[in-house]
Amino acid sequence: MKRFMQFILLATIMACFSGVAQAEIRIGLISDLSGATSDVGRPYADGVKDAVKYINDQGGINGQKIHLMQVDYAYNVQQALAAYNRFKSQGMVALQGWGTADTEALVRQVARDRIPTFSASYSAHLTDPNVAPYNFFIAADYSTQLRGVLNYLHRNWDKDRAPRLAFVYPNHPYGLAPIPAGREYARELGFEIVGEENVGLGDMDATTQLIRLNRNKPDYVWVGGTISSTAVILKDAERLNMDAVFITNIWGSDEQLLSLAGSSVNGHLGLQTGVIYGADVPGMAVIEEITGGRPQMTHYIRGFASMLVMAEGIRIAMENDELNGSGIRDAVRTLRDFDPMGLTPAVSFYPDDHRPNMSVYIYRLHQDGMELLAEEELERRDDWLGK
Numbered sequence: 001m002k003r004f005m006q007f008i009l010l011a012t013i014m015a016c017f018s019g020v021a022q023a024e025i026r027i028g029l030i031s032d033l034s035g036a037t038s039d040v041g042r043p044y045a046d047g048v049k050d051a052v053k054y055i056n057d058q059g060g061i062n063g064q065k066i067h068l069m070q071v072d073y074a075y076n077v078q079q080a081l082a083a084y085n086r087f088k089s090q091g092m093v094a095l096q097g098w099g100t101a102d103t104e105a106l107v108r109q110v111a112r113d114r115i116p117t118f119s120a121s122y123s124a125h126l127t128d129p130n131v132a133p134y135n136f137f138i139a140a141d142y143s144t145q146l147r148g149v150l151n152y153l154h155r156n157w158d159k160d161r162a163p164r165l166a167f168v169y170p171n172h173p174y175g176l177a178p179i180p181a182g183r184e185y186a187r188e189l190g191f192e193i194v195g196e197e198n199v200g201l202g203d204m205d206a207t208t209q210l211i212r213l214n215r216n217k218p219d220y221v222w223v224g225g226t227i228s229s230t231a232v233i234l235k236d237a238e239r240l241n242m243d244a245v246f247i248t249n250i251w252g253s254d255e256q257l258l259s260l261a262g263s264s265v266n267g268h269l270g271l272q273t274g275v276i277y278g279a280d281v282p283g284m285a286v287i288e289e290i291t292g293g294r295p296q297m298t299h300y301i302r303g304f305a306s307m308l309v310m311a312e313g314i315r316i317a318m319e320n321d322e323l324n325g326s327g328i329r330d331a332v333r334t335l336r337d338f339d340p341m342g343l344t345p346a347v348s349f350y351p352d353d354h355r356p357n358m359s360v361y362i363y364r365l366h367q368d369g370m371e372l373l374a375e376e377e378l379e380r381r382d383d384w385l386g387k
Contacts, residue, residue, distance in 0.1 A: 024067040025060075025314060025323070027052075028087030028095045030102065035075030036201045037099060037174075039227050040251050040299045044120055045070065047303025048096050050290050054304075055311050062318045066311075077102045081109075088113060094310060094328055097121070100174040103135065110134045114325030116332060118310050120303070122250070122273075123177040127354045128386030134329055138306045138340070138347055138356050139250065139273035143181035143387060146222065148360035148376035149247055149271055150182070153220060154189040166195040166213045166244070168206070168233060169224035174251075175201075181387055182222060194218050201229050206236045218244045226251045231260035238264035245269060248365070254298050258367050265365040269373070272361040274302045274344040276370055281342025283308075305340040309347055309356075312338055345375075353385055 029048055032041030052068045055061060069090060071083035080102035087095065092115060097103045100121035107126070110117045111134050119126065124141040126132045140148070150165075157163050165186050169175035179196075186193055194216035197209035210233070213221065221237075221244045223230050230252035237246060246268040248257065253270030255277070275281055277295045287296060287304060313332035317323050320331065333354075337346040345359040358378040363370040 023064050025064050026067045026069065026087075026091045026093060027310070028084065028092045029068055029070040030073050030080050030083050030095065030097050031070055032075045032098055033072035035073070037075050037226050037251070039256065040254065040297075041075075041098060041120075043297040043300040044098075044303040047296070047300035047305075048307045050287070050300075051304040051307030051311075054286060054290055055307070061311055061315050064318070073098070073102065075099060075102075077105050081105065084109070088115065093323065093325060094118070094314065096306065096310065100177055101172070104173060107132045107135060114329070116310070116313070116325055116328045118306050120299075120306070121174065121177075123173070124181065124384075124387055125177070129352055129354055131386060132354070134325070136309075136332055136349065136354055136356070138309045138344055139302060140345075140357055140360050141355060142178035142224075142249070143384065144355070144358055144378060145250060145271050145273065145360045146178045146182040147185045147384070148358075148378055149269065149362055150185055150189055150191065151378065152362055152374055152376050154191070162190050162192040163220060164194045164216065164218045165191040166193070166197070166216070166218035166221045167224070168197050168199055168209065168213070168221055170201050170229065171198045172201065175224045178224065178249075181384070199225060199229055199233055201226055203229055204232060206233045207240070210236050210240055210242065214240060214242050214244075220244060221246045222249070223247065223252055224249045227254055227257040227260060231257055231264075234261045234264040234268065247271065251299075253363065253365070253370075255295070255370075256297065258365065258369070262367050265367055268365045270363045270365045270370060272298055272363060272370075273359070274298060274305060274361075275342065276363075277301065279342070283341030283343040286341065301343050305343040308340040308343075309335070309338060345377075353380070355380065355385065 031045035052066045056065045073079040095117040097119040100123045103119040103121040122141045124143040126135040195213045199206045248270045316331035317327040333349045336348045345357045347356040362373045
């Protein structure tokens with residue numbers, strides 16, 4: 001009888017723990033904290049984690065807390081795949097992912113498993129639901145960002161010849177993703193493309209590539225790296241006295257770049273899809289309170305916003321009594337002009353179009369800060385979806 005009562009007590013305790021586990025919303029977080037993109041991966045991951053803390057401190061989503069499971073995959077695709085499978089076995093209902101190579105490697109699997117995935121890769125391939133039905137992100141895709149700045153430059157070009165454009169990017173899925181769209185739209189607007197060069201994310205010198213480009217005297221040079229390689233390129237361009245205006249992609253434009261590159265950033269352009277630290281928006285007050293007023297990088301802010309948007313999709317799914325992968329995916333697709341506390345432009349998703357918005361912020365870079373020049377908003381052209 002005693003052993004029977006012990007069994008009943010154990011079963012009761014296990015049932016209680018089981019109930020607690022089911023009450024958690026389990027989300028995976030794949031981060032690069034030590035690999036080639038860790039310079040921007042660490043602040044982004046901190047933003048995601050702090051948003052989870054904020055949501056949980058507010059009582060969770062409809063009363064249920066988020067349980068975040070994080071892995072540092074060091075920008076290694078195989079490690080990302082292993083982390084994904086481990087998260088799945090642990091009850092993950094949605095994933096916060098990271099890079100282009102690993103996110104694209106997981107596209108078919110997350111679709112089969114019905115795991116909504118918000119990445120920090122903004123590759124346009126991920127916006128076409130016919131190709132990536134469970135993939136989302138909260139910034140304009142890389143191609144839209146590049147088209148946006150080309151539109152801005154074209155509108156403000158006042159010389160009686162075609163503007164000359166060159167591309168510098170790493171020979172890597174992230175770097176390659178927007179280049180076909182950039183070439184095509186540049187030609188559509190009347191730019192003359194005068195050169196393309198590869199500079200790797202870990203390269204410490206870009207002199208040879210820039211000397212080749214400089215022979216063709218570009219007016220503008222697109223740079224599609226992260227901050228470390230972008231700082232190398234800008235310093236070498238300054239040393240070579242290049243006259244071109246460099247345009248730094250979203251992962252190569254941040255507060256660290258200003259200190260790494262120093263005076264060589266002056267006068268160049270940087271792209272963003274969210275506000276920078278200190279902006280007068282409601283979300284900034286929340287971030288300042290959570291972080292004790294310590295300035296945060298722009299990547300942190302996008303990570304924070306990504307988690308807010310995912311949480312809104314989960315909230316709707318719960319209200320629809322559909323807290324599962326398909327339910328969250330369908331709920332996210334109902335978002336219309338959702339405002340993540342002003343941290344990014346409003347976000348909308350559709351069943352046939354996963355582009356969150358068509359807006360890019362263009363900043364002029366100075367070693368003392370970033371000056372907002374314009375917000376460029378493009379039309380949602382059907383022929384651009386997924387490209």
